[in-house]
Amino acid sequence: MGYQFDWSLVLTGEYRDWLLDGFVLTLKISALAGVCALALGTLVAVMRLSRVKPLEWLSLAFTEFFRNTPLLVQIFFWYFGSEAFLPKAVNVWLYKQDFEFAAGTIALTVYSSAFIAEELRSGVFSIPKNQLEASRATGLNFLQAYRYVILPQAFRIVIPPLISQLLNLLKNSSLVMTIGVMELTYQARQVESFTFHGFEAFTVATLLYLAVSLSVSFAITMYNKHFLHQLRY
Amino acid sequence: MRWDIVYNNLDYLLWGSFPNGPLGGIAASIMLAVLGIFGAFWLGLGFGLMRLSNSRILRAVAMVYVEVIRGTPLLMLIFWFYFLGPVVFNYNLPEFQSALMAFVVFTGAFVAEIVRAGVNALPGGQMEAARGAGLTRFQAMRYVILPQALRNMIPSFVNQFVSLTKDTSLAYIIGVNELTKAATQINNREVVAPAEIFLAIAVLYFLICWVLTAFSRRMERHLARYQARGR
Amino acid sequence: MAFIEINGLHKWFGSFHVLRGITNQVEQGEVLVICGPSGSGKSTLIRCVNRLEEYQKGTIFFDGRDIHDPGMDVNSLRAEIGIVFQQFNLYPHLSVLKNVTLAPTKVRGVPRAEAEEMGLALLERVGIHDQAHKYPAELSGGQQQRVAIARALAMKPKCMLFDEPTSALDPEMINEVLNVMKDLARDGMTMLCVTHEMGFAREVADRVIFMDAGEVLEEAPPLEFFTNPTHERTKLFLKEIL
Numbered sequence: 001m002g003y004q005f006d007w008s009l010v011l012t013g014e015y016r017d018w019l020l021d022g023f024v025l026t027l028k029i030s031a032l033a034g035v036c037a038l039a040l041g042t043l044v045a046v047m048r049l050s051r052v053k054p055l056e057w058l059s060l061a062f063t064e065f066f067r068n069t070p071l072l073v074q075i076f077f078w079y080f081g082s083e084a085f086l087p088k089a090v091n092v093w094l095y096k097q098d099f100e101f102a103a104g105t106i107a108l109t110v111y112s113s114a115f116i117a118e119e120l121r122s123g124v125f126s127i128p129k130n131q132l133e134a135s136r137a138t139g140l141n142f143l144q145a146y147r148y149v150i151l152p153q154a155f156r157i158v159i160p161p162l163i164s165q166l167l168n169l170l171k172n173s174s175l176v177m178t179i180g181v182m183e184l185t186y187q188a189r190q191v192e193s194f195t196f197h198g199f200e201a202f203t204v205a206t207l208l209y210l211a212v213s214l215s216v217s218f219a220i221t222m223y224n225k226h227f228l229h230q231l232r233y
Numbered sequence: 234m235r236w237d238i239v240y241n242n243l244d245y246l247l248w249g250s251f252p253n254g255p256l257g258g259i260a261a262s263i264m265l266a267v268l269g270i271f272g273a274f275w276l277g278l279g280f281g282l283m284r285l286s287n288s289r290i291l292r293a294v295a296m297v298y299v300e301v302i303r304g305t306p307l308l309m310l311i312f313w314f315y316f317l318g319p320v321v322f323n324y325n326l327p328e329f330q331s332a333l334m335a336f337v338v339f340t341g342a343f344v345a346e347i348v349r350a351g352v353n354a355l356p357g358g359q360m361e362a363a364r365g366a367g368l369t370r371f372q373a374m375r376y377v378i379l380p381q382a383l384r385n386m387i388p389s390f391v392n393q394f395v396s397l398t399k400d401t402s403l404a405y406i407i408g409v410n411e412l413t414k415a416a417t418q419i420n421n422r423e424v425v426a427p428a429e430i431f432l433a434i435a436v437l438y439f440l441i442c443w444v445l446t447a448f449s450r451r452m453e454r455h456l457a458r459y460q461a462r463g464r
Numbered sequence: 465m466a467f468i469e470i471n472g473l474h475k476w477f478g479s480f481h482v483l484r485g486i487t488n489q490v491e492q493g494e495v496l497v498i499c500g501p502s503g504s505g506k507s508t509l510i511r512c513v514n515r516l517e518e519y520q521k522g523t524i525f526f527d528g529r530d531i532h533d534p535g536m537d538v539n540s541l542r543a544e545i546g547i548v549f550q551q552f553n554l555y556p557h558l559s560v561l562k563n564v565t566l567a568p569t570k571v572r573g574v575p576r577a578e579a580e581e582m583g584l585a586l587l588e589r590v591g592i593h594d595q596a597h598k599y600p601a602e603l604s605g606g607q608q609q610r611v612a613i614a615r616a617l618a619m620k621p622k623c624m625l626f627d628e629p630t631s632a633l634d635p636e637m638i639n640e641v642l643n644v645m646k647d648l649a650r651d652g653m654t655m656l657c658v659t660h661e662m663g664f665a666r667e668v669a670d671r672v673i674f675m676d677a678g679e680v681l682e683e684a685p686p687l688e689f690f691t692n693p694t695h696e697r698t699k700l701f702l703k704e705i706l
Contacts, residue, residue, distance in 0.1 A: 003321050068442035069435040070402035081428030134553035138567035139543030153557045174306040198316050213304030
């Protein structure tokens with residue numbers, strides 16, 4: 001046993017601050033990308049349900065392509081390749097910002113939105129057809145029927161899978177370390193290479209990830225127990 | 234656009250420097266994914282059955298495994314196996330094997346959940362009928378429940394395989410020769426065509442994943458016809 | 465012109481000819497019972513009346529207006545015609561009272577307090593006002609169907625369609641629903657009922673029609689219909705269900 005544990009190294013002082021800074025950045029990029037992905041995903045799902053053929057195809061191509069290619073490749077694509085297809089002005093603006101952070105956020109947003117769009121679509125599809133019929137029969141128009149009958153039901157069904165998509169996003173955000181975003185995994189790696197006490201650093205990082213994931217999935221289980229039983233047809 | 238760069242390096246993207254050097258490119262990615270899903274199947278089956286067992290302890294062990302692994306980023310796991318295992322437990326493993334182990338352990342947790350859900354989805358009458366005919370719980374599992382449940386799970390396994398195929402790109406981070414590493418190597422050498430290169434490998438990954446996904450959807454529709462129904 | 469006037473109605477599902485030239489008139493306050501074997505097109509016929517199904521040939525006039533007129537707002541048409549389905553189709557995420565008040569508040573813009581007062585009155589009328597704040601999944605089938613009737617009545621329809629309202633119910637619950645329907649008929653509601661409840665037909669129907677393979681084969685007041693059917697198919701059908 002050649003390894004000497006030194007927990008005080010990562011629980012106090014500079015290295016602890018590195019890890020905490022990383023954790024904060026992980027939460028920040030996940031929250032930002034999460035909000036953007038919910039918006040983009042909703043748009044893509046609405047396009048898919050719009051009954052306008054070109055929009056449906058566009059939405060289908062979007063979800064199929066971004067769900068079936070690795071996130072890491074997408075991150076590299078946005079980071080290294082954005083010059084080739086984004087307008088020059090946008091690129092200049094991006095470079096002035098924190099470019100790594102921006103590319104990482106875009107990649108995480110687009111990737112997650114494809115999954116979110118699929119969850120939303122299947123949530124709406126899982127509402128029996130006769131619900132739409134019954135609401136139209138009382139004189140509600142198409143939008144009202146969606147607004148008051150279909151979507152509120154779909155929403156309840158979709159919340160748990162949406163939250164687990166957001167958790168995936170949190171875990172996936174570890175990949176942006178590859179382009180130099182200094183989030184939790186990046187910082188753990190930093191501590192490892194500065195101190196050779198990777199075990200402690202990675203333990204702390206893993207526990208931080210776990211703390212968030214486990215408490216959220218516990219909350220989902222509780223939600224399912226309390227609310228979903230209502231939706232029986 | 235410089236698609237010629239992609240074209241000139243196509244063989245490197247497909248199989249690395251094989252047969253004159255190590256296997257790489259997408260061939261190595263596929264190999265990682267196939268070996269990974271094979272290992273994950275057995276590991277996941279074991280833990281999935283533990284979660285269904287009558288023993289509290291086995292159930293708790295399996296639950297901790299599933300929850301902890303699913304709550305941790307895969308990249309973390311890869312680092313654990315690559316950097317930390319060797320230091321703490323004094324062994325030495327090449328990159329490829331380290332990554333493979335991480336994939337097996339990671340995917341196994343998801344397979345365990347698939348197994349559990351698949352068995353639970355069968356009508357309870359199946360177990361009752363088997364036990365009623367005098368089979369033990371184990372025999373009922375082995376000869377009646379699992380053959381049906383596993384067949385119903387095939388689409389989920391294929392989906393898991395698709396995820397794993399995408400996840401193999403993470404092996405690049407610890408330096409395994411596979412498709413994403415091949416692409417970054419070419420990108421570092423050629424510099425001028427990053428968008429083309431990464432788009433090209435995205436398409437390669439996409440083709441594999443999309444074909445498999447389409448296959449699993451067909452399979453799902455096909456299987457739906459043969460399911461035991463009712464409760 | 466009659467209140468509901470159906471002329472030469474044809475409908476195809478793909479190549480399947482479901483309705484083959486239906487012509488009929490229903491007067492205001494009349495109760496029409498439609499029976500026939502499954503697949504005869506009887507449900508499709510009444511669903512055409514509020515345009516839940518589109519038809520390809522023929523016309524339907526409701527209260528003097530062609531329901532297929534381009535200027536006709538399909539939502540306001542449906543608001544005037546209530547429908548009750550075989551499977552209840554209550555909204556599972558809303559309370560019983562909300563199920564009833566949703567359409568009046570959203571389509572007619574009735575203020576909430578007023579809608580709730582009316583909703584409670586309607587629930588009282590169908591005998592379940594004490595369940596107003598429960599959710600559909602907590603009610604029995606018969607209770608759910610009575611809520612569905614209250615929900616349809618909440619739009620103050622001029623006519624009610626019933627699409628096999630009792631066929632999904634356990635036998636002991638059928639009467640509680642039929643009693644509500646009978647009360648409605650006595651209050652003068654115009655009703656088109658697809659049902660095999662012959663006791664109901666005998667008691668309140670003004671006319672009974674028998675459909676088979678997309679055509680009306682027999683049409684008579686109930687007494688005559690049951691005691692002296694003319695068509696062979698009708699006799700066979702009555703023998704099977706009575």
